Amino acid sequence: MYLIKEELIDNANRLKIDIRILSQNDxxxxxxxxxxxxxxxxxAKGIFLWENLTDPAYLNDPFGWSYIxxxxxxxxxxxxxxxxxxxxxxxxxxxxxxxxLLNESFGFEFYIINKELTYVICFNHHDQLICAGEAxxxxxxxxxxx
Numbered sequence: 751m752y753l754i755k756e757e758l759i760d761n762a763n764r765l766k767i768d769i770r771i772l773s774q775n776d777x778x779x780x781x782x783x784x785x786x787x788x789x790x791x792x793x794a795k796g797i798f799l800w801e802n803l804t805d806p807a808y809l810n811d812p813f814g815w816s817y818i819x820x821x822x823x824x825x826x827x828x829x830x831x832x833x834x835x836x837x838x839x840x841x842x843x844x845x846x847x848x849x850x851l852l853n854e855s856f857g858f859e860f861y862i863i864n865k866e867l868t869y870v871i872c873f874n875h876h877d878q879l880i881c882a883g884e885a886x887x888x889x890x891x892x893x894x895x896x
Contacts, residue, residue, distance in 0.1 A: 772839040800872040807889040814879030819845035831860040
């Protein structure tokens with residue numbers, strides 16, 4: 751069975767990128783905080799988390815995932831994704847390593863946050879970069895210069 755988590759671990763080892771897999775309990779707690787801060791439960795447009803984000807900005811671009819490093823920069827971040835009906839969270843040391851890791855991986859839907867949850871960035875299966883919180887202003891500015 752194909753597991754995104756295993757692919758990311760293999761790629762991180764090959765690329766010599768330090769990552770840390772969060773426990774299932776920590777992942778569930780972070781996901782709960784993410785939902786409480788950024789998901790509009792009354793919106794309930796669809797089954798995907800990104801469909802219910804509160805007041806996000808969108809960019810349709812198949813390479814949108816590669817722009818995330820410009821926002822994250824040299825600061826640690828978490829990548830969260832659903833892997834065969836179980837959420838997984840992985841800590842990555844910076845946005846540049848995140849991009850290197852994603853560049854070597856098959857496409858999948860994911861969310862990027864910081865530990866303080868001041869932003870959420872999603873890249874979905876429709877090639878949409880979706881941002882809320884502090885990342886929304888960044889994406890709106892990014893769209894203006896593109």
